[in-house]
Structure formats: structure tokens, C-alpha cells
Amino acid sequence: MKKDFVSIQDFSAPELQSMLDLAIQLKKEYFSGGNVPLLKGKVLGMIFQKPSLRTRVSFDMAMRHLGGDALYLSPNEIGLGQRESIADVARVMSGYVHAIMARVFSHDHVLELAKWSSIPVINGLSDYDHPCQAMADTLTIIERFGSLKGLKVVFVGDGNNVAVSLMHMVTKFGGHFVHSGPEGYDIHPDAVTLGYRFAAESGGSVTFIRDPHEAVRNAQVIYTDTWTSMGQEAEARQREQVFPPYQVNQKLVSEADPNVIVMHCLPAHRGQEITDEVADGPHSVLFPQAHNRLHAQKAILARIFEVA
Numbered sequence: 001m002k003k004d005f006v007s008i009q010d011f012s013a014p015e016l017q018s019m020l021d022l023a024i025q026l027k028k029e030y031f032s033g034g035n036v037p038l039l040k041g042k043v044l045g046m047i048f049q050k051p052s053l054r055t056r057v058s059f060d061m062a063m064r065h066l067g068g069d070a071l072y073l074s075p076n077e078i079g080l081g082q083r084e085s086i087a088d089v090a091r092v093m094s095g096y097v098h099a100i101m102a103r104v105f106s107h108d109h110v111l112e113l114a115k116w117s118s119i120p121v122i123n124g125l126s127d128y129d130h131p132c133q134a135m136a137d138t139l140t141i142i143e144r145f146g147s148l149k150g151l152k153v154v155f156v157g158d159g160n161n162v163a164v165s166l167m168h169m170v171t172k173f174g175g176h177f178v179h180s181g182p183e184g185y186d187i188h189p190d191a192v193t194l195g196y197r198f199a200a201e202s203g204g205s206v207t208f209i210r211d212p213h214e215a216v217r218n219a220q221v222i223y224t225d226t227w228t229s230m231g232q233e234a235e236a237r238q239r240e241q242v243f244p245p246y247q248v249n250q251k252l253v254s255e256a257d258p259n260v261i262v263m264h265c266l267p268a269h270r271g272q273e274i275t276d277e278v279a280d281g282p283h284s285v286l287f288p289q290a291h292n293r294l295h296a297q298k299a300i301l302a303r304i305f306e307v308a
């Protein structure tokens with residue numbers, strides 16, 4: 001196992017599968033009497049440059065479930081790269097806590113933290129990817145369909161950080177990933193190149209289809225996310241003009257496989273990328289998906305601390 005958990009692309013399918021198996025085991029143990037305190041005496045330092053509900057609370061609770069502790073450092077406190085260089089923050093933190101989880105604007109910042117820390121670093125979302133989210137997403141898909149192999153997973157909307165990690169996960173496991181979004185909002189080309197490579201190795205595929213109705217045909221998973229990610233607020237108006245044809249609504253869902261599940265990393269902007277009817281409807285797995293962050297991250301933590 002690598003020192004850091006920065007991107008799905010850094011791990012092999014067997015490594016990811018083994019972490020997911022551990023997540024399933026830890027979830028089962030949690031609901032049948034509680035987890036073994038594998039991380040007793042360990043503290044996770046959580047650096048946030050952006051707001052969070054799920055990442056903050058699920059990492060904090062994941063540490064508690066495993067007998068450890070977490071320290072929250074808000075965007076105002078550290079001033080990563082502003083008040084102090086990232087290299088200095090990394091080296092100071094390495095003497096205080098046992099691992100760092102960081103939510104940053106620039107992906108380079110998480111890479112820089114990992115480079116200078118002697119302790120493990122977990123990417124809690126960057127402008128490039130969101131690997132912890134993809135772990136929880138995959139756990140949710142496995143619970144419903146058994147595996148990703150052969151599944152058609154359609155990401156509808158902005159080709160953002162969540163799309164990158166999902167694409168890499170789906171293509172590592174032989175699934176068929178489709179992105180459907182407007183021109184100008186495509187997935188990062190370097191990430192797509194890797195997606196093609198992973199798909200070629202696993203028997204999966206990556207496809208881009210502008211028309212969302214055509215894209216979701218026979219899909220087992222429809223995934224969407226906000227049209228405007230954190231840090232892009234100045235573009236919100238412009239994005240609201242372009243994205244409405246990509247709304248995940250009842251009509252779009254009815255055009256997919258009858259057993260389709262609808263996923264969203266949350267927070268949702270109801271009435272924009274997803275309607276209430278779909279978010280609260282029979283195909284939605286939004287809340288089990290959010291809850292799985294907890295169990296997926298316990299597995300990530302147990303692995304980076306090398307206790308399971």
C-alpha cells in the first residue's frame with residue numbers, strides 16, 4: 001500500500017478491491033456490535049480549505065469508530081500556502097498528528113502536502129478528483145449489483161472532480177463509463193487518457209455522448225453532481241444557462257434500465273441538477289451512498305495506518 005491516498009488512479013484494481021472488501025467487513029462489524037479499536041491513540045489532522053458536511057463528519061466518526069481521534073482545522077486557521085508554505089505545514093503537522101486528510105482547491109497542494117509529510121496524506125477532494133467519494137460510491141454499487149463489471153455507469157453533467165474518480169473506478173473494474181455533458185465541460189483530458197488505458201486493461205469502456213437521453217439508455221447507474229463546484233462560484237450564472245438539458249429528472253430516469261440507481265455525491269441543488277422527485281424517489285440511493293462514506297473511509301484509514 002502507498003503512503004498516501006491521493007487518487008484512485010494510483011491504485012491497482014486488486015488493491016482497491018481489497019480496500020472495498022475491508023469496508024464491507026468493517027460495516028458489518030459496526031452494525032453487529034461495533035468496530036475493533038484498530039486506531040487507538042491515533043489522531044487524524046483534517047485540513048479544510050473549503051466547506052464540508054460529509055467529509056468532515058464521516059472522517060471524524062470513522063476515526064472514533066476505530067478508537068482514534070480527529071482534529072478539524074477550518075479554512076481560516078491554517079492558510080495553506082498563504083500564511084505558511086505547504087512544505088512547512090506538512091513538516092510541522094507530521095510531528096503532531098499521525099495522518100492528514102486535506103480538502104484543497106488545487107490538486108498540486110495535496111501532492112505537495114504528501115511530498116513533504118512523513119505521515120500519510122488522504123485527499124478529501126481537490127479540483128482534480130475526489131477519491132474517498134468514489135470508494136463510497138463503489139461500495140454502494142457493490143451492495144446493489146455485486147460488482148462494477150459490465151455495468152453501464154452514466155455521469156450526467158459537469159466533467160468534474162467526482163466524475164474523474166468515478167471514471168477511474170468504473171474502468172479499473174471493467175465497467176462501462178459514459179459522460180454526458182455540454183461542450184466546454186468535458187472531463188480533464190489527462191484523466192480521460194488514463195480512463196481509456198484502465199478500460200483497455202479491464203474490458204471496460206469510456207464513451208462521451210452529448211445527448212443525455214441517448215446516454216442513459218440501458219444504464220444501471222445514473223450519477224450527477226452540482227453544475228458549479230466549490231471554487232467556480234463566479235461561473236454559476238453562466239453554468240445555469242448551459243446545464244438545464246442535463247437535469248436528472250423523472251423523464252431521464254425512465255429512459256434508463258428499469259433497475260437503475262440514481263447517485264449524487266451531495267450536496268444536491270434540488271431543482272437544478274436533480275429534481276426532488278428523483279432525489280426522493282424509488283431509484284435514489286443518495287443517503288445510503290452518503291452513509292457509506294463512513295465505512296469506505298474506515299477501510300482507507302485502516303490501510304494507510306497499516307492495521308488491517
Ligand code: CP
Pocket residue numbers: 051052053054055056125133265266267
Ligand atoms: N460529498 C461530499 O464530499 O460532501 P461534503 O462536501 O459535504 O464533504
Ligand code: NVA
Pocket residue numbers: 125160161162225226228229230265266267
Ligand atoms: N464537485 C463538487 C463536489 C462536492 C462534494 C465540488 O467540488 O464542489
